[in-house]
Amino acid sequence: EVQLVESGGGLVQPGGSLRLSCAASGFTFSNYWINWVRQAPGKGLEWVANIKQDGSEKYYVDSVKGRFTISRDNAKNSLFLQMNSLRAEDTAVYYCAKAERYSYGYNYWGQGTLVTVSS
Amino acid sequence: QLTQSPSFLSASVADRVTITCRASQGVNSYLAWYQQKPGKAPNLLIYDASTLQSGVPSRFSGSGSGTEFTLTISSLQPEDFATYYCQQLNSYPLTFGGGTKVEIK
Numbered sequence: 001e002v003q004l005v006e007s008g009g010g011l012v013q014p015g016g017s018l019r020l021s022c023a024a025s026g027f028t029f030s031n032y033w034i035n036w037v038r039q040a041p042g043k044g045l046e047w048v049a050n051i052k053q054d055g056s057e058k059y060y061v062d063s064v065k066g067r068f069t070i071s072r073d074n075a076k077n078s079l080f081l082q083m084n085s086l087r088a089e090d091t092a093v094y095y096c097a098k099a100e101r102y103s104y105g106y107n108y109w110g111q112g113t114l115v116t117v118s119s
Numbered sequence: 120q121l122t123q124s125p126s127f128l129s130a131s132v133a134d135r136v137t138i139t140c141r142a143s144q145g146v147n148s149y150l151a152w153y154q155q156k157p158g159k160a161p162n163l164l165i166y167d168a169s170t171l172q173s174g175v176p177s178r179f180s181g182s183g184s185g186t187e188f189t190l191t192i193s194s195l196q197p198e199d200f201a202t203y204y205c206q207q208l209n210s211y212p213l214t215f216g217g218g219t220k221v222e223i224k
Contacts, residue, residue, distance in 0.1 A: 035213075045153075045161065045204055047213040061212045095160055103208045105151025107172060109160035 002026040002108045004096050009113030016086050016117070022079040022096035022110055030054075030074040033102055036081050038092035039112075048094070049081065063089075086117045121205055123216035129224045136192040138219045140205035145185045149209040152181055152190045155218075156201045164203075165190065195221070 008020040022034070036048040049060045049070040058070050069082040079096050093114050097106035120143040130136050140150065148168040153161035163172045165181035168188055178193045192199055200223055205216040 044218045045155075045206075045215040047206070047215060050213070059211045059213075097160075099166075099208075103149045103167070105153065105163040105166040105172070105206060105208070106161070107163045107166075112160060 002098075004098065004108055004110035006094060006096055006110040006113040009094065009115045011116045011118065012086055013119050014087060014117055017082070017084045018086065018115060020081040020083065020094055020113060020115070022081075024077045024079065024096075024098075027098075029072075029077040032098050034072065034079045035097045035099075035106060036070060036079075037095045037097050037106070037109075038090075038115075039095070040089070040092040043092075046092075051079070083115070086115075088117050091115060091117045121207055121214050121216040123203075123205060123219050126217060126219060128219055128221045130195050130221060131224045132195055132197060134195045134224075136195050136199075136221060138190045138203055138205075138221075140183075140188045140190070140216050142186045142188075142207055144210075146207040146209035148184045149207060150181075150183070150188050151206045151208060152179075153204045153206065154199075154201045155204065161204065197223075 003025045005023045012018050035050040038046050051058045051070045067085045071080045093112040095109050095112045097109045099106050122141045124139050150168045152165040155161040164175050164179050169181045180191045202218045202220045204218050
């Protein structure tokens with residue numbers, strides 16, 4: 001059974017940092033692009049970043065470029081999102097998600113982890 | 120940019136429902152549709168604009184290509200009351216539509 005389990009969320013002050021993790025199981029993690037998607041409270045979905053199978057390509061939404069870094073450890077079946085210089089508008093539930101193939105939609109999602117940026 | 124319409128829809132059980140997603144630039148057929156219920160992660164319904172995801176009821180269908188796409192629910196069921204999102208996977212940044220909330224009339 002495919003599972004994606006996020007962790008690392010919490011309350012952080014503006015300007016602070018947080019590192020999210022996503023533990024994957026039930027599939028060959030190193031074969032797939034993996035994504036981070038977020039959802040602010042009461043708002044819609046926003047794609048944040050993704051990373052190629054070997055980590056050689058990474059893409060980000062403009063609003064997080066230079067502040068967030070996506071990475072992966074294929075040996076540990078884990079995905080990460082290092083978030084620096086956090087802002088109130090980064091407050092959201094963060095999901096990791098995978099697609100069966102690159103251009104397909106995301107057929108597996110984690111349960112999400114809540115990040116709250118507030119003083 | 121993806122624009123969904125309507126943003127809110129009130130319908131009755133057994134109604135036929137259509138949601139539209141318009142892209143500001145062509146996205147070929149790299150468009151997906153999701154259903155999301157409160158407090159839950161989204162659930163993939165359609166990918167490649169018109170391919171039904173495994174396990175999704177056949178009352179859901181998708182069509183379109185280029186810049187205009189539709190999600191149709193042929194006969195709305197009680198469990199279909201939820202928020203629906205489109206997503207383009209053609210070019211970066213990948214984007215979602217603003218969502219369509221389907222509520223009970």
